[in-house]
Amino acid sequence: MLINHPILGPRDAAEFVYKGDASLIHRPDWQAEDAVAQFTDYGYMRDNPAGLHRELWFHEQGDRSWLVVTRDTTTHEITKVELARDVARAEGRSK
Amino acid sequence: MSDFDPFPSEWDNDFAPVLAEDGTKESESMRYSGFKVIKEALTGHRGWGPAWRDATPKAEYDYVIIGGGGHGLATAYYLAKEFKQARIAVVEKGWIGGGNVGRNTTIIRSNYLLDGNEPFYEFSLQLWENLEQELNYNAMVSQRGILNLIHSDAQRDAFVRRGNAMILNGADAELLSTEQIVARYPFLNVNNARFPIKGGLAQHRGGTVRHDAVAWGYARAADQRGVDIIQNCEVTGFRIEDGTCTGVETSRGFIGAKKVASCVAGSSSRLMEKAGMRLPIETQVLQAFVTEGLKPLLPGVITFGAGHFYCSQSDKGGLVFGGDLDGYNSYAQRGNLPVVEDVCEGGMAIFPNLGRARLLRMWGGVMDMSMDGSPIIDRTHIDGLYFNGGWCYGGFKATPASGFAYAHLLATDRPHKTATAFRLDRFATGHMIDEKGVGNQPNLH
Numbered sequence: 001m002l003i004n005h006p007i008l009g010p011r012d013a014a015e016f017v018y019k020g021d022a023s024l025i026h027r028p029d030w031q032a033e034d035a036v037a038q039f040t041d042y043g044y045m046r047d048n049p050a051g052l053h054r055e056l057w058f059h060e061q062g063d064r065s066w067l068v069v070t071r072d073t074t075t076h077e078i079t080k081v082e083l084a085r086d087v088a089r090a091e092g093r094s095k
Numbered sequence: 096m097s098d099f100d101p102f103p104s105e106w107d108n109d110f111a112p113v114l115a116e117d118g119t120k121e122s123e124s125m126r127y128s129g130f131k132v133i134k135e136a137l138t139g140h141r142g143w144g145p146a147w148r149d150a151t152p153k154a155e156y157d158y159v160i161i162g163g164g165g166h167g168l169a170t171a172y173y174l175a176k177e178f179k180q181a182r183i184a185v186v187e188k189g190w191i192g193g194g195n196v197g198r199n200t201t202i203i204r205s206n207y208l209l210d211g212n213e214p215f216y217e218f219s220l221q222l223w224e225n226l227e228q229e230l231n232y233n234a235m236v237s238q239r240g241i242l243n244l245i246h247s248d249a250q251r252d253a254f255v256r257r258g259n260a261m262i263l264n265g266a267d268a269e270l271l272s273t274e275q276i277v278a279r280y281p282f283l284n285v286n287n288a289r290f291p292i293k294g295g296l297a298q299h300r301g302g303t304v305r306h307d308a309v310a311w312g313y314a315r316a317a318d319q320r321g322v323d324i325i326q327n328c329e330v331t332g333f334r335i336e337d338g339t340c341t342g343v344e345t346s347r348g349f350i351g352a353k354k355v356a357s358c359v360a361g362s363s364s365r366l367m368e369k370a371g372m373r374l375p376i377e378t379q380v381l382q383a384f385v386t387e388g389l390k391p392l393l394p395g396v397i398t399f400g401a402g403h404f405y406c407s408q409s410d411k412g413g414l415v416f417g418g419d420l421d422g423y424n425s426y427a428q429r430g431n432l433p434v435v436e437d438v439c440e441g442g443m444a445i446f447p448n449l450g451r452a453r454l455l456r457m458w459g460g461v462m463d464m465s466m467d468g469s470p471i472i473d474r475t476h477i478d479g480l481y482f483n484g485g486w487c488y489g490g491f492k493a494t495p496a497s498g499f500a501y502a503h504l505l506a507t508d509r510p511h512k513t514a515t516a517f518r519l520d521r522f523a524t525g526h527m528i529d530e531k532g533v534g535n536q537p538n539l540h
Contacts, residue, residue: 013431013433018422018538020536020538037523040523043522044375044523044535045374046364046374046375046376047368047373048364048376048424050362050364050426055423073424073425073427074427075427076427
């Protein structure tokens with residue numbers, strides 16, 4: 001697989017480490033009433049879709065950026081690659 | 096092994112497996128034997144019937160098992176035979192045995208460390224040992240032994256601990272020196288500069304089984320006990336009323352059921368999503384490989400301890416081997432080349448003459464990778480709906496015990512004694528069964 005890095009261009013997927021579903025960006029509020037249930041869900045439960053999947057890849061042997069890759073799990077076709085930083089900021093996370 | 100008691104009396108006495116012939120319904124004409132083979136050879140092979148009926152779905156069953164793989168068929172068989180249940184159907188979206196039971200590297204073993212796992216896998220190995228007599232089917236169970244190689248002092252310590260855990264749970268284990276290994280496997284490269292072989296942990300009762308024959312044997316034996324095996328019947332939804340599952344919608348119409356049992360590892364999330372459930376599972380692809388047929392070379396199963404590589408030689412002569420997961424979510428049943436390279440490098444580090452063999456085929460299977468690397472056999476929060484999955488890439492060796500334990504759960508609503516830890520809620524309660532200790536990162540298990 002080739003991952004079209006937004007900054008570096010097409011890179012071999014072997015340079016990356018796979019983390020999992022991009023919903024991991026949304027760490028629950030540890031002070032919420034139901035924080036235990038939320039963290040169980042966050043840590044262990046997955047949608048695991050057959051089809052388009054937004055997922056986190058870490059460019060370990062490159063610029064060490066985190067990417068959000070949209071990939072079809074039935075064909076491995078990658079349709080979108082974003083910097084995880086941009087995704088998190090667009091959703092109002094961090095500064 | 097003569098003093099080895101396959102079914103210690105302290106085990107679940109309600110439903111100890113019946114080892115002797117128990118007056119099953121199969122007629123003599125259907126029974127396979129050497130005599131039958133000779134008789135058919137002399138009479139033009141006109142007496143062989145189909146091994147199982149091509150059943151059409153009835154309106155209702157007591158048990159509908161979704162998934163005609165090894166585990167689903169074994170579940171149906173043990174439900175009918177050990178637990179004396181009737182009105183059982185196995186529904187399969189394609190043909191039976193077309194999923195992971197037909198795609199694995201055929202290894203059986205019970206060399207686990209943790210108490211939640213080891214008694215279960217040892218139970219499974221004991222069922223394997225009697226499987227062919229039990230099913231009257233040649234599954235080519237071959238206890239040729241499995242050897243896990245040791246490459247460092249720390250690894251020796253870990254394997255000594257594992258071996259002791261195995262022995263404490265009634266399995267067999269032996270720590271071998273490098274000399275003992277060289278005597279059996281003279282072609283191994285024990286002096287690799289980076290990963291020298293310092294010894295190994297052997298389980299002599301481990302080995303290989305003809306994988307397709309497991310599905311066929313269970314199917315035939317279940318069919319003879321009245322189980323309906325319904326192929327080309329895809330489950331498209333569950334009928335759930337007031338928190339109770341009353342049947343499944345399928346491509347061949349609605350089938351009512353008192354109990355519905357999901358048994359579709361690899362596709363568990365896709366199926367259970369139709370019941371509104373999310374699972375602690377990621378589906379990932381694992382590749383396997385076979386070389387051209389070679390003369391007898393590799394007497395047992397060997398695994399590389401420093402990387403990830405395992406290899407055996409099939410009775411047809413091909414070297415069957417595999418390694419790591421590709422490491423990302425996939426339902427594609429095919430992987431990518433970097434893992435092929437990694438697996439072959441691992442093989443070459445211990446087994447240099449592998450490089451002279453030509454690769455014949457490679458393929459991929461999709462795995463239910465659970466969050467702790469261990470399986471799930473449990474009820475769900477929906478009455479009448481049961482779940483079996485999360486087998487990671489270790490489901491084949493578990494086939495008999497998985498079927499037995501799942502049948503126990505379905506028939507009695509209590510987990511089998513060896514499967515009490517495989518709960519769906521263990522991630523919420525903190526009772527993970529994490530053999531490798533790597534946490535909730537499925538591609539590391």
